[in-house]
Amino acid sequence: MVVVMKLHSSMEQIENVNSRLRLCGFQTHMIRGVKRIVIGAVGDWQAVNASGLENMPGVEKVMRIMKPYKLVSREVKEENTVVRVGNVEVGGPGLTVIAGPCAVESEEQLLTVARAVRRSGANVLRGGAYKPRTSPYSFQGLEEEGLRLLQEAAVQTGLATVTEVVDEESLEKACRYVDILQIGARNMQNFRLLRLVGQAGKPVLLKRGLSATVEEWLMAAEYIVSAGNEDVILCERGIRTFENSTRNTLDLSAVALAKTLTHLPVIVDPSHATGKRELVGAMSRAAVAAGADGLIVEVHPDPATALCDGPQSLDPGEFDVLMGSLRYLAEAVGREI
Structure with missing residues (x-):
């Protein structure tokens, strides 16, 4: 209640x-x-x-609150929550754009991307240091060295940073280096990890699980908020359906629905949702039109040589074109970049 x-x-x-x-x-x-x-x-x-x-x-x-999720419900708080990270406001009047490589591969790769996305207008730099992959033989990330490189890129560009944490050890290390902690789709219902990030004192980006309902997604957010952390950003990244022509099925109706059910900000990941760089621009614009508070887009200096998710990554030039198109759309829906 x-x-x-x-x-x-x-x-x-x-x-x-x-x-x-x-x-x-x-x-x-x-x-x-x-x-x-x-x-x-x-x-x-x-x-x-x-x-x-x-x-x-x-x-x-x-x-009395009738929804199973209590603290994240609009019944508890009618106005939108704005998550503040330095001078970045997620859920405010501006459109937040998070951009960067799927995985941190080297200092040169990360700094090249960071400087490029900064020039194009991105607010936050993303980069994976711990990579939970379907195959045990795939690149698993640089771990703490990747975190150190993210911190260095933040110092040089002024961008806030976000990276995924996968367990207690990676959480403890990430808290020393980055601004936002990401819970990936595979860990959305790792309830112990959710409680731990809820106690970590840093904003959390919570991705929707591969087959999670909207209610399950919000209940995962409830774990974090009930542990003491109200700074949660929801991320729709596509769900698994029978359709196999795209990597996942981007559920933009869930974005509009979540905005009515919760006061938390909602962003969209068009890169993981589609798996195809030629679809990222269209789905980014559709997400903004659907009411998303921001985007998280994969950008790599040379997608053809990327160690992780090259087919869905934009190069810096393509990202700059996308940002240009988003400025006009953002203005049309009452947002700004």
Whole structure:
């Protein structure tokens, strides 16, 4: 349930309500909106007297949340959450563009891409250091050396950075080097890892699982938020269907739906969704039109020699053309780059 506090309630009144809820066995979360504070309370509804809570000083109303995901629901927070990373705002009026190689391969490769995507207007640099691959013989990433190179690229370009974490060890190391932690599709329901990133104190990019429903996706986000981290960015990256002419099936209806169900920002990965660079531009524009708060696009200086996902990667020139087309579209839907 949520307890909505009155507009001018005092901190003492808020803490009194918070203490009453904890005494009744609830796990509480303070959600600070633009106009008022809401206390999210997870626990047994029957363990507390709702009418008694409503009579406490400073309380406006008490509402029961019917969705299985509580803290990420729009029932708890009506206005959009904006995740701030330095001077980047994901979910704000601007369109956030994350770009970079699927995997960090070398210092030269990463810096070449970082400088190029920065010039074209990207906000965040992506790069995989730990690569969970379908085949054990595929390139698995440079691990901590890749993290160090990401940090160096950030220093030289001013871009924020994001990379995937796959376990407790990679999480502990990534926290020392990058700004945003990514949970990949294969780990969307790795619940222990979700709780750990929820305690890590860094924004989290949560990709939708290969066959996950929208509700399962939001429940995964609930794990992170319930562990104490409200800075979660959802990412639609395509789901597995019977269609095999593209790598996955990009579910843009899930983007529009998620925006109605949750206050969290939603971005789209057209690269993994399609698996084909010639489709990335069209699906990027479609994602913006569908209401996505941003994109994550794979860019490589020479896709033909990429150690990972070359067929879906744009080269810097192609990415620059894409960014040019997005500026006009973003303006048409009330966004900006």
